[in-house]
Every structure is written in structure tokens, then in C-alpha cells.
Amino acid sequence: xxxxxxxxxxxxxxxxxxxxxxxxxxxxxxxxxxxxxxxxxxxxxxxxxxxxxxxxxxxxxxxxxxxxxxxxxxxxxxxxxxxxxxxxxxxxxxxxxxxxxxxxxxxxxxxxxxxxxxxxxxxxxxxxxxxxxxxxxxxxxxxxxxxxxxxxxxxxxxxxxxxxxxxxxxxxxxxxxxxxxxxxxxxxxxxxxxxxxxxxxxxxxxxxxxxxxxxxxxxxxxxxxxxxxxxxxxxxxxxxxxxxxxxxxxxxxxxxxxxxxxxxxxxxxxxxxxxxxxxxxxxxxxxxxxxxxxxxxxxxxxxxxxxxxxxxxxxxxxxxxxxxxxxxxxxxxxxxxxxxxxxxxxxxxxxxxxxxxxxxxxxxxxxxxxxxxxxxxxxxxxxxxxxxxxxxxxxxxxxxxxxxxxxxxxxxxxxxxxxxxxxxxxxxxxxxxxxxxxxxxxxxxxxxxxxxxxxxxxxxxxxxxxxxxxxxxxxxxxxxxxxxxxxxxxxxxxxxxxxxxxxxxxxxxxxxxxxxxxxxxxxxxxxxxxxxxxxxxxxxxxxxxxxxxxxxxxxxxxxxxxxxxxxxxxxxxxxxxxxxxxxxxxxxxxxxxxxxxxxxxxxxxxxxxxxxxxxxxxxxxxxxxxxxxxxxxxxxxxxxxx
Numbered sequence: 001x002x003x004x005x006x007x008x009x010x011x012x013x014x015x016x017x018x019x020x021x022x023x024x025x026x027x028x029x030x031x032x033x034x035x036x037x038x039x040x041x042x043x044x045x046x047x048x049x050x051x052x053x054x055x056x057x058x059x060x061x062x063x064x065x066x067x068x069x070x071x072x073x074x075x076x077x078x079x080x081x082x083x084x085x086x087x088x089x090x091x092x093x094x095x096x097x098x099x100x101x102x103x104x105x106x107x108x109x110x111x112x113x114x115x116x117x118x119x120x121x122x123x124x125x126x127x128x129x130x131x132x133x134x135x136x137x138x139x140x141x142x143x144x145x146x147x148x149x150x151x152x153x154x155x156x157x158x159x160x161x162x163x164x165x166x167x168x169x170x171x172x173x174x175x176x177x178x179x180x181x182x183x184x185x186x187x188x189x190x191x192x193x194x195x196x197x198x199x200x201x202x203x204x205x206x207x208x209x210x211x212x213x214x215x216x217x218x219x220x221x222x223x224x225x226x227x228x229x230x231x232x233x234x235x236x237x238x239x240x241x242x243x244x245x246x247x248x249x250x251x252x253x254x255x256x257x258x259x260x261x262x263x264x265x266x267x268x269x270x271x272x273x274x275x276x277x278x279x280x281x282x283x284x285x286x287x288x289x290x291x292x293x294x295x296x297x298x299x300x301x302x303x304x305x306x307x308x309x310x311x312x313x314x315x316x317x318x319x320x321x322x323x324x325x326x327x328x329x330x331x332x333x334x335x336x337x338x339x340x341x342x343x344x345x346x347x348x349x350x351x352x353x354x355x356x357x358x359x360x361x362x363x364x365x366x367x368x369x370x371x372x373x374x375x376x377x378x379x380x381x382x383x384x385x386x387x388x389x390x391x392x393x394x395x396x397x398x399x400x401x402x403x404x405x406x407x408x409x410x411x412x413x414x415x416x417x418x419x420x421x422x423x424x425x426x427x428x429x430x431x432x433x434x435x436x437x438x439x440x441x442x443x444x445x446x447x448x449x450x451x452x453x454x455x456x457x458x459x460x461x462x463x464x465x466x467x468x469x470x471x472x473x474x475x476x477x478x479x480x481x482x483x484x485x486x487x488x489x490x491x492x493x494x495x496x497x498x499x500x501x502x503x504x505x506x507x508x509x510x511x512x513x514x515x516x517x518x519x520x521x522x523x524x525x526x527x528x529x530x531x532x533x534x535x536x537x538x539x540x541x542x543x544x545x546x547x548x549x550x551x552x553x554x555x556x557x558x559x560x561x562x563x564x565x566x567x568x569x570x571x572x573x574x575x576x577x578x579x580x581x582x583x584x585x586x587x588x589x590x591x592x593x594x595x596x597x598x599x600x601x602x603x604x605x606x607x608x609x610x611x612x613x614x615x616x617x618x619x620x621x622x623x624x625x626x627x628x629x630x631x632x633x634x635x636x637x638x639x640x641x642x
Contacts, residue, residue, distance in 0.1 A: 001331045002297050004304040009052075009311065011287060012245050013209025014157050016095055018052040019304060019311040020325055021289055022318050023248075024099040024160070024215075026057055026070070026350045028357040029367070033060065033072035035081025038357070040088045041369035046318050047094035050325030052311070054094055055213075056085070058101035058162055061147035062140055065102060067110030073098065073147045073154070082154035090155070097213065098151045099160040100144055100202065102168040105129075106254060116140070118171040119179040131180060132168075137194050140168065145201030152206060160213035161202055161244075165262055166253040169195045170217065173235065176226030177255075188231050195235075196242050203243030213289075214239055215248040218276035222256035229276060236284045248289040248313070249277035260548045263316075264293045266341035267427045267549040271303060278308035289313055295320075295339045297328035316346055320362040322369075335441065337362050340434045344629040348543040361629040362434070364394065364636035372640055377403045381466035381642060385409065386455040386602060389417020391620030391631035392471035393438050396447050398639035407448040407463070409455035415439030417473050418597075418621070419628065424496040425517035426524060427549075457608035467615045467642065468605060471635065474597035474621035479509065483570030484593070492518045492594040501525055504589030507575045509567050511538040515594035516550050522592065523557050530586060532565040532577060541627075597625040 006018045022043075029039040043054050060066025063074040072078055082098070089096050105121070107113035119131035132140070144161070151159050163169045171177045172194045178185050184193055203212055216236065220226025236247055251273050252261030264272065273292035281288035290309035294300050295317035303312060318324045320339040327336045345359035345366065357367050365372035381404050385392045388410030396406040414420065416435030423432020443449055460468060476491055478484065492514055494500045504527065508519045511533025519529045531538065531554075538561050539547045554561065562579065569576035574587040600622050609616035617638055620631030 001333070002301040002328055005297060005301045005312075006329050011158065011211035013207075014095065014211050016052040016311075018050070018325065018329075020050075020052045020300070021311055021313045022046050022051040022054045023291070023313045023315045024055040024057040024162075025315050025319070025346065026358070027367070028069045028349060030071055031068055033066055033068055033070060034078060035071070035085055037370070038367060039071075040085055042367065043085070043094075044088050044092050045322040045369045047089050047092040049318065049322040050329060051094065051314075051318060052325075053158075054089055054096050055160055056096065056098040056156075058099050058103070058167075059147075060102065061100050061143045062102050062116075065107050065114040065116055067103070067107050067113045069110065070103070073100070073150050074143060076150060079150055079154050082151070082156070086155035095157045096155070097158045097160050098154075098156045099162050099215065100147050100151070101162040102140060102143075104166060104168040104171050106165075106167060116168055118168070118177055119185065137184065141194070141197045141201050144198045145205050148202040148205035152210070158211040158213060159202060159206060160215055160248060161199060163195060163214050163216040164250045164252075165217070166255055169198060170253070174220055174223065174227045176220050176223030188234065192235055192238060196238055199239055199242040199244060211245040212243055213246040213248050214244045215250055217253070218249050218251050218273060218280060220253065221251065221258035221261060223253065223258070229279065233280055233283045236280060236286065240284065240286055244286075246287045246289065247277075247280060247284065248291065249273065249280055250291050251276070257548045257552065260545045263343055263347035263545055264341065265343050265543070265546045265549065266430055267546060268293055268341075270294065270296065270299055274303055274308055281309060287311075293341060295341075297333060297336075316341070316360075319346055319358070319360045319366050322363075334444075337441075338430070338434045338437060340430045342431070342628070343543050343545050344627055347545060351544055359629065359633065361390070361632055364633045372636060374398070374401050377642070380404050382407065382463065383467040383469060383642065384455055384460060384463065384465045385469045385471055386605065387417065387470070387472035387600075387622065388412075388415040388439070388449070388451075389471065389473045389620065389631070390419050390435065390438075390628050391473070391622075391635040392417070392469075393442050394632040394635035395469060395471060395619070395639050397442055397445065398636060399642060400445050400447050402639070402642070404642060405448075407450065407465075408442070409450050409453050409459070411452065411454040413452050415442065415449065415451070421493060421496055424521075426520045428517075455605060457604055460605065460608050460612070460614065464612070465614060467617065468609050469638070470600075470602045470605060470616075470618040470622045471620050471631075472600040472602060472622045474599050474625040476593075477596050477598050479567070479593045479595060481567055481569055486570055486572060488572060488590045489570055490590060490592050492592060495592055496521060502590030502592065503527060505530070505587070506590045506592055507532060507586055507588040508592045508594060509575070510594035510596065511535070511561060511563065512541045512594070512596065513539065514596070516542070516554065518592050518594045519559060520550065520553060523553075523559070529557070530560040530562065530588065532562045532567060532575070532586070534564070534566050536564050538563060597621065599623065599625060
């Protein structure tokens, strides 16, 4: 299937077996910038899964400014590790690329890393980071060149230079960031001087037939005076003359709301950047890679058949399913585990110190490729699972693959749990579809799924299983204030499910993810909205990329959002709140309650198991309401331990 997608393509002296690129994606798989088995295992899994080219994530070229959680090729001591990486990928049948990088302000995640900027940047009233000196520009140029030399010696098949996303080369190139007044600032020619010098330094260290790729933004978003697509096209022509062979067209920056385009969440449409790439390809005549929420093989085939780009990036799609390419090529499309653009495990991991490395809601084995390899059991066990949400389905799937006998009990008429409900919010239909799809995959695997059936002590006594697991999720918290039972009070599930829809002016109690999505849903139904939140922050449980889009929509619609505001009573005419020590009433026609969820405890099952000597576990929201990624991670950990 998909003949264009799986046709070979030649990049100078390098032939790729297909047109699917595994892009550079930050993993946090290192703590000291050196190669790790974890990264190798991650890439080998996707190589065996059929990807055409593996691009090593952004790799530092300048030792003083490379953070510890980023890989480095700034010194010769890193060459042996990269040789090991390349050998493993090549033995698995793949091709490799390294992305050379200096991160500018992005290195601030490591307080020991040197911050380098294009022009003076004031970080506080007391401290301004000076723009790079001429000596430092020359030093960085040499560092890029030497990094290319090490890359060739390490055995990479090609090199990519990172010219996007606010990193140092983009910072010099963009008039929205570069405020210099010397020969490196002002006109596009001046701003391009350092980036072009870097390209020439890299090219000088590469064999003639080795392709040089360049990742570059199609244009700047949300940056006054930033790059236009016409400027990018002109620069790409200069870059071609300097030695670049392939364009990798991205979008976004880390100092504005354009962050949403770097790792686009579910809210953005598939292929949102393809038309930009197509125009740049047409006007430069260069081989071009298209990027931007391409996670479906049929859609990728359509893009290529329409001759808009030459190759496509499928990154998170291959995080969610390392076998994405093989399944697509062999026509097993229904078996693909779909990325839903939640960003919970991939991008959010790079922003949060409490997440050790990237993972995936749909694939908890990401980052655990070696330890979570499917190993058949020699002692099959019968496992009863209460709850057919994401945790229950993940547990049942892995247990079935390992040769155990999971029996899944779901008291409703469908699998998917809270993911089905989440998929009813604006722009999140993919989540509902993914949950339904996982349920269908589970049943095709032959898992014993019993819908409209609750797991009870009587069933446990009848089957006498080896293990019982409570994966029943959580239920909405009921607001305990006077007036909470009034007829003008609605719960978020009944609103999202369309069971009861308020109209007029609605006060939404709860400014977290669920409350904000309920507010958006009601906006689509013509309601005027006020959101109140007890905490001092709106959307505290939203990842940054999704939060940008949700908050833009709410602010754009004129939604009032009140923080540090507590509901103390609901009356027919409005909501009584406490704010800054004062009590007042917010007039409204209706109230929507979205204050979170509480675990579904099943003490009768636990007591039965204790009495019968049966192993009992509780996972996911049934243990403690959190994010869906935590639920599937716990399910995977348990499934591999059985």
C-alpha cells in the first residue's frame, strides 16, 4: 500500500528506502550529553519498524553552551558513542542523520550552560545577556565545522543544521530577534552572514556526495519584524549555493505563542504547514521535507502524490507506534496505534523537571524499549480487569500479547472511558476516535471483553482468577455548597455528552483543563461565559502548547476568567463567591460544575480478593485522578510484572 510513500528517494549520494523521516525529537535520554543505550534502543525500534531516515535529536556543537540533558558532539570524546549509535541503526537496516545545534536561550534549562544570543537581551532589570561578540561568532562557526567533522567520523549518513525555533542561527537570521547594528544585523544579507558561514564550515568537512539538510521555519509567527516566507525563500537559495541539499520546513519559536507550531497539539489541523513547504519547494527547486501533524499514512500519501513535498516527517506517530511504517506498508493500517497530539509524554516531558524522559500516552514502552519488550509468559494467569478505559485497555492488551488471559469488564456499552468524554470537547475528536479504535483493536486481538457488565464479588468467586485489577477510573466531584442541586446547575459530563445544555450567561466553576474545555464547548453553543478558579492560575494542568490555543480562543471570545475565586453558594440568580476577602454574587442564568474527579473505589472487590487470597491491584484514576498518561504507564508496568 501507499506506493509513493514507500518509494525510494536519493539525497545526493544517499538512497533512502522510503520517504518517511523520523525527525529530531528531544528525549532527555541523557544526563551528561553522552550516548546512552536508551537512545539507541529507541531508534533501533523505529528502524526495525521501517522508517526511512533516523535524525538524531538536536546535538550541541559548543561545549560550554550544551545542557546536560542534550546530547553533544562538541568534543572528540563523544565520537565512540555515536559510532555505537550508527552501527546499531545500520545493522538494523536504517540510515542516520545528526542535527547540529546551538540552543541560544533554550539552554537556560541548565543553569550551568552558557546562554548565547544574537543581540543584547534583557532578562531582568539587573541583568542583560550581551549579544555574541565577533570572536564568539567565529568560535561558533568553527564549532559547527568541527562537529560536522566528528559526525562524518562517527559514521552518520547525512547531517542536518538547525536553523529554526529561536536557536542561535534562527536568532541571527530573524529580524524579529536580531537587533544588531553591525555587519551581522539589519538587512537580510547581514543577518544571513553568520548562518551562511556556518553552512560553509559544515559543508567543508563533509564528503561531496554526503547530503546536508537544513531545518528552517517557513516564516516567523507572532514576531514583529520576523522572517517572511519571501525572506526564507531567498535565504534557502543562498543556502543551496553554500552547500545545503535538502530543506526540512518547520515553524514556530519558543518566545511567543508560536510555540504551538513547534510540537503542534491536537488542536491544530493535519498538515497545517504543508502549503508553506510546497511554495518554498517550488520557488527554490530543492528537495523538501514536509512537517506538521502528519500521523496518517493515507494523508501522507496524498501529500506526496499531489507533489507538494518530497518526503514527510512522521515523528510522534512513530513514538506512539514504532511499527507505524511496517504496518502501513503491509496494509495493516487498522493495527496502527494512533498519536492523538496530546503532547503529554513527548513535548511536556521537555518542559517538566518531574518527568525524567519522554514517553507516550498511547505507548508507555517509549523510553523502555528494552525492559518492555513483549516476553511470552510460561505461567499464564487469568486477570480480571474492572474498567475499560485507557488503563484497562492498555493492561489487557499487553497481558494478551504476553499469553495471559485478561477478561475486561466494562459496565457501560463502550470502551474508552474518560477518553471518550474528552473527545467531545472542541477540536478533540481524534481522542474519541483513538479510544474507540483501541477498543476495536483489543477485541480483534481476542481479548474477552464484557460490555454492559460490572465486575462483582460473585463473578470473582465464580471465575477464581489469579489477579483482579481495579481500573475503573474516576467520577466527577460533586460540588458541596448550598444550592448545588438547583435545576440551573449542570455537570460537565452531561454538557459534553449533550444530555443537558444550558444557555444564556453561564458561570463555569473550575478553571482547569475540564473547566476550560467545557467553557469552549458552551461558547460554541452561543453562551456567554465566566470561569472561576480557586487557584491563582487558570489552566494549571494544561501543557503549554495546548494551553496557548485554549487560552487564545477563550480570550478572543471575551470569556471572563477569575482566579483565587471560591464558590460558596449557588442561587437561582447567580453564584456567590469569595475573592480577596470579599463576598459577592456573580449573576448568571446557569452554572457548570467542572471541579475535577475522584477515584472510583471498589472496596467490595478488594475485600473479596483479600478473603479469597487473590492478588489485587488498583491503577490509573481509580488509584488517584491524574493525567491519562499516568494511567497507561501504570497499566504497562503492571502488565510486564505479571
